[in-house]
Amino acid sequence: MKFSLESPKTKYYVTLMTLSSQLIPFPIQLLKFQTPRFLLQLSHLLIPPKECKKMNTILNYYEVNQNTMALLPIAHLDYSTIILEKERKFYAKLTPLQLIKAACLEGGASYEGRRKAVTHLTGAIQKVPIPIDPRRDIFAFPTHSPTAFECNWIFYHHIKSIVPSNNTSNTAQSIIQFKNHQELPMAESHYLLQKQYTRTAMCILQYATLERMQAHTPIGM
Numbered sequence: 001m002k003f004s005l006e007s008p009k010t011k012y013y014v015t016l017m018t019l020s021s022q023l024i025p026f027p028i029q030l031l032k033f034q035t036p037r038f039l040l041q042l043s044h045l046l047i048p049p050k051e052c053k054k055m056n057t058i059l060n061y062y063e064v065n066q067n068t069m070a071l072l073p074i075a076h077l078d079y080s081t082i083i084l085e086k087e088r089k090f091y092a093k094l095t096p097l098q099l100i101k102a103a104c105l106e107g108g109a110s111y112e113g114r115r116k117a118v119t120h121l122t123g124a125i126q127k128v129p130i131p132i133d134p135r136r137d138i139f140a141f142p143t144h145s146p147t148a149f150e151c152n153w154i155f156y157h158h159i160k161s162i163v164p165s166n167n168t169s170n171t172a173q174s175i176i177q178f179k180n181h182q183e184l185p186m187a188e189s190h191y192l193l194q195k196q197y198t199r200t201a202m203c204i205l206q207y208a209t210l211e212r213m214q215a216h217t218p219i220g221m
Contacts, residue, residue: 058092059091062092062099064100064138066136068083068155069086069154069180069182069184070084070154071084071152071153072152075149078093079091080095081093081094081096083099086178096153103132104132104133107136108133115128121203127141127144129141129142129196129199130142137157140200143188144188152188154176156204158178158179159178160177160179162193164190165185172186173189
């Protein structure tokens with residue numbers, strides 16, 4: 001699903017539709033003064049009316065699952081995260097990192113424990129991919145330092161490919177193409193995202209190897 005910053009009603013404003021179906025005009029002339037991160041956040045707020053009708057509430061809590069494709073931070077008074085699933089979009093009050101930490105606990109270990117384990121197995125120190133629930137193949141990687149506001153969390157097994165953006169008229173440097181044919185424009189470079197994708201693949205391989213070794217280790221050894 002793609003959104004445009006052009007408004008059919010006026011050349012001076014774009015129209016943002018909130019979760020309560022209110023229309024908010026935003027002056028187009030101010031867009032050139034905004035940061036790439038803000039513009040990408042703005043594009044996520046351009047919600048089609050049909051989808052807006054489905055979104056009656058903002059979630060106080062969200063449980064990461066096998067349908068979760070991405071957790072995107074956003075500066076909003078009512079919610080802190082845009083959640084992309086295979087068929088739906090949600091909004092949550094908790095930040096992406098808070099959701100990741102809660103998901104790790106649901107998966108059987110703390111976020112800090114998962115992070116230390118990956119550092120030990122792969123040597124990664126910064127922007128460490130997290131095996132949220134290896135038994136259900138839920139692995140995610142951060143696009144920045146996890147404590148940074150602009151950090152997105154992308155879920156590995158939903159990614160089909162990562163390509164550079166050829167559109168010079170917007171602020172996206174790269175595009176994540178998901179297996180369900182959705183596309184997510186990203187302000188991060190293709191090199192950075194591809195590096196994180198490869199690093200996560202190494203993490204998955206290490207965990208798979210570790211599980212095979214444990215499966216062939218006799219009890220009591």
